[in-house]
Amino acid sequence: MNKEIHLVKRPEAAPTSEHIQIVEGETPEPKQGEVLVKLLYVSVDPYMRGRMNDTKSYIAPFALNEPMAGGAVAEVVRSEADALQEGDIVTGMLPWKEHSVSQADQLRKIDPSLGPITYSLGILGMPGLTAYFGLMDIGQPKEGETIVVSGAAGAVGSAVVQLGKIAGCRVVGIAGSDEKTSYLKETLEIDETINYKTENVSDALQKACPDGIDVYFDNVGGDISDAVYPLLNKFARIAQCGAIASYNVPNDQGPRMQMHLIKSSALIKGFTVGDYQDRFSEGFQYLSKSLQEGKLSYEETISEGFESIPDAFFGLFTGENLGKQLVKVNEPSQS
Template identity: 60%
Template sequence: MLMKNERILLVNRPKGTPEKSDFRFEATAIPELENDQVLVKTIYLSVDPYMRGRMNDTKSYVPPFELNEVISGGVVGQVIQSRSSELAEGDFVIGNLGWQKYNAVSDASVRKLDPSIAPLTTNLGVLGMTGLTAYFGLLDIGNPQEGETVVVSGAAGAVGTIVGQIAKIKGTRVVGIAGSDEKISYLKDGLGFDEAINYKTDDVYKALKNACPDGVDVYFDNVGGEISDHVLRQINKGARIAICGQIALYNLEKMDVGPRIQSQLLINSALMKGFIVSDYAAHFEEGAVQLAKWLKEGKLSYSENIVEGFENTVDAFLGLFSGENTGKQLVKVAEPENV
């Protein structure tokens, strides 16, 4: 087999918004497999907003990426060589692997996928960490009750689209906040959100006031910053706020300053909790089964934005911060092989 590996290194810690020059493509050899290792050819890789946080050299929920090392994230791939008794050539697997065309990893660091259950890409989206993030953040922290009002920011993003749909399944009024009229239409007409607000053109505070006549019971926050300030001013007694992401801040160079939220939580006996999906690792199975069930029943639809070509990975990642993508952003790196 004569193959060359290509990989993407982080070579500068971005100041503010990442730039292409913060990354470097590098060609390398493919290592020899050791015992219990498999060589995984990358089919799809996932680019996610949280990865921006790992590019800083500061404490966060996951350790920072090392400088001049390969970046890692969610990858669906195919085993093309195996020295494992668990995995055979041709098997599809998922794991947290390097942004590279080939990963040589121990069989224990990936999980085998059954491609007959659902399209491969869903394992990185609605049935993967993205779906589980929406599932546990909304249901465990938000705990939405029938008839309540749920607001989700970053509503047209990978997580937001699923949050809104699960909230509808739970019988709530769902209001999404997103950044274009196209997204607004998609949320309302495509996904059944009750209302959607374009934060770029609407007066967010007033639009929310209209969209949430009974106030806000659950807020699923993907963005932070001023958009969230407007939501938090309208929470009800006993409100629950799940902090999933703060995309408005990831590229912020100065301290994030705004109204302190404590007195608002106090007068409403409200709860605010940050989380990362791995907090719920012990319950992943339960979540995945439920999501797959809803998907099969047609209660859950998903949206993917797939960029072709490994060489476009960095652009796909940078695009997350320009607010252009709808749904889950993936990169298709290669076609599966017929084994």
């Protein structure tokens, strides 16, 4: 039988095991132009929480009693398409099923010479591209400016802080544990860190940003962002990437930002990486080149086993992961 993970109930607050169920289905057969793949690694990401709601958004909601889906790395085990062969390692959006069928043209073959295959779900995938376009296109960092990054030790944030240092900026990272702030300071060598769970964020930001804030890359929203707005410099830029602090809080409200934006003439732009789809090759080339030159490093938190996917997903909302959260489902047939 073929294990699948279904959304069985829509959460009103934080998702738990009552909302997700592991069921058994049949292994599908590929038709012409399709391939049968087995999961190797699954990416769990905060945006998936929004897809659990039956509301209009930039991406369709998950259907009830159907498999959830997301970015994954898989191995082709049977091919009915000329473009892919048995044993090829591919990446794409795949259902949370041990084995699934996909159109071959919806998958991308991974080049293992560029790094570990998991990088296609991280620094050389959606998180890395999100960091690149959000910072470079919206943030437009200039040498000597101050960048503040919330969720700085996560998959996107940890890439943003490094790109900010490459751009010659002063970088301040906000994270939720001493382990994470130590990683940011000692491994990624950013200028200042703030542990929002043990420090007063407003006071810490004023100390860490004596000359104000020029670029804010926001992965979190909530109280942390409320503390950032008063420190925005003239013509500051805000890349609004995420708002994980509000995802599980119905009707979340906070201080108003408008007066701060007016006083600073700041630009705030919400975005998703799909907005830049026609420029993916640009971002991919920059990130892969930076990796090869040793300018970027990347951390992964990897859980083991198909059954651990739900807990890995739930852990995103309590900050358990350092860097990219992945779940390893299978080993490739060949190393």
